[in-house]
Each structure stands twice: as C-alpha cells, then as structure tokens.
Amino acid sequence: MCVVSAHNPRAGAIYMVVKGRGVSDMGQRWQRELVKLLGTAVFLTAVFFAGRQAAVMTDSAALRAETEEEKDDRSKMQKFCVVVDAGHGGNDPGKVGVNGALEKDINLAIAKRLAVLLEQADVKAVMTRTQDSGLYDADADRKKVQDMKRRIELMEKTEPDIVVSIHQNSYDGASVSGAQVFYYTGSEEGKKLADILQAQFISGLDPENRREARANDSYYLLRKTGRTIVIAECGFLSNPREEELLCDPSYQEKVAWQLHLGILRYLNGMEKEQR
Ligand SMILES: [Zn+2]
Numbered sequence: 001m002c003v004v005s006a007h008n009p010r011a012g013a014i015y016m017v018v019k020g021r022g023v024s025d026m027g028q029r030w031q032r033e034l035v036k037l038l039g040t041a042v043f044l045t046a047v048f049f050a051g052r053q054a055a056v057m058t059d060s061a062a063l064r065a066e067t068e069e070e071k072d073d074r075s076k077m078q079k080f081c082v083v084v085d086a087g088h089g090g091n092d093p094g095k096v097g098v099n100g101a102l103e104k105d106i107n108l109a110i111a112k113r114l115a116v117l118l119e120q121a122d123v124k125a126v127m128t129r130t131q132d133s134g135l136y137d138a139d140a141d142r143k144k145v146q147d148m149k150r151r152i153e154l155m156e157k158t159e160p161d162i163v164v165s166i167h168q169n170s171y172d173g174a175s176v177s178g179a180q181v182f183y184y185t186g187s188e189e190g191k192k193l194a195d196i197l198q199a200q201f202i203s204g205l206d207p208e209n210r211r212e213a214r215a216n217d218s219y220y221l222l223r224k225t226g227r228t229i230v231i232a233e234c235g236f237l238s239n240p241r242e243e244e245l246l247c248d249p250s251y252q253e254k255v256a257w258q259l260h261l262g263i264l265r266y267l268n269g270m271e272k273e274q275r
Helices: 002-019 025-061 068-076 103-120 143-158 188-204 220-224 240-247 249-268
Strands: 081-086 124-127 162-169 180-184 214-216 228-236
Touching: 081 103, 081 143, 103 124, 103 162, 103 249, 143 220, 162 188, 162 249, 180 188, 180 220, 188 228, 188 249, 220 228, 228 240, 228 249, 240 249
Parallel strands: 081 124, 081 162, 162 228, 180 214
Antiparallel strands: 180 228
C-alpha cells in the first residue's frame, strides 16, 4: 500500500508535465494516449514494486509454518532448516524486567530478525510464532501445556537441522548479567551448537561475559524434542542496563546477528549430503 501511494504523486507529476506540452488540436489525441500509456506504466511499476516488497517480506521473515510441498522442495535442495522459537507470547509474558519490559516481546523481536538473517543466508527459517500470541486455543484449560506441546509438535513435524529457542533471563539480584546458552544434558550436537553460540555472544556482544554454555535436563523443550536444540537466554531483564539494551532494536539486531553467525558456523560444519 505504501509503495503504491508513494508512486501516485509521481504519476500525477508525469501527467502534469505531459499535459503542459499541448501543441495542436491533432496533437491532443496523441497527448491523451501518451498520458494514458505513461499512467499505465507508472501504475504497473508501482504494482511490481509493491509485489516485490510483499514477496521479500513474506519470504525473508518466514512468517508461517512450512507446507508439506515446501518441505519436500527444501529436502530436494538439501537446504538447511532452522526452527526459530520465540519463547512465551499471548497471556504468558515470560520474565518481566525491572522496568517493565516483557520477555515475550523481546524474544519475538530477536526471533524475527534472526529468521530474516537466516533466510538471507539461504537457510530455511521456520518460526513457532510471529505475533504476540501463544500456540494455545483461546478456550484451552491448560494454555501453557498446550502451547509447549504445540511447539514441540511443530519442531518434530518440520524436521529442522536445529532448533534455537530465544529467551531472556532474570535473577533476584540486579547485578547479574550476561547471555547464556543451554543445551540438553548429554547431547553432543546440542553442546557443539551451544558452545559456538556462547562464543559468538561473548565476542560479539560482551567480551566481559564469563558465562559458559550449560547443560540442562529439566527444561521442557530440551527434554521433549529429539532435535538438536539450544535455548539462548540473551540477557537478564533483572539487570537495568541489560534490560534497556535488550529493548533497543539495534541491540536486538546485534543479538540476532551473532546468533545467525553462530548458526551458520555450526551448519557449515555439518555435511548436508551425508546426513
Ligand atoms: Zn523464557
């Protein structure tokens, strides 16, 4: 819509210029035809660019689950696939920052940026949610349980190479800070991916961060999916400085950029053909 309306004034401008060139009565017919032609050309150009814009947005953001047909195509093309899971959503805000930031919003913002970056690198990115809504039905009794089960179902159905679940941390003390990546205890691939992402976080976001990737055997997502999965806790909302950073779109972009670099490093280490 924006693109079309942005072009309309141009169409108007061209019309005015041509109209101002009236030369003779005979010429007026040609003039009208020319104006029509130019108008059509400008309109088609506008439609073309609007269409392209829409295509770019849809493709790059991967804002929906994959169809079966797309999944077949992807496997034929030997294309890597990552499920990008934005934690929480809807009636579940996740952690709440000291100054009121909601984890669910930060998770979604980072996840969307990450999906775009992955798609630009020719990696299929499938998001578990693209809006501020959970994966539960409005009338479900146990919304959280249904939400988590559906995330797992989507992960299993998509058959991704890896899953990266985006979260934010919180602690009792305001001084605690630093991004940290978790993997399922005993998962070699999970550890490999988590180590790479942790290293990216440290080098790209905060060289003072002394945290290491950590095994966990109690998080539901880690326990319930058979896929290689990590949970990336990108920072602490209980730390005012980190909360402020995590709410800043340019910092969210930095976080997504580091995650995507780490993911590419991990995927490059995989032999797609031999899987
Ligand atoms: Zn969370």
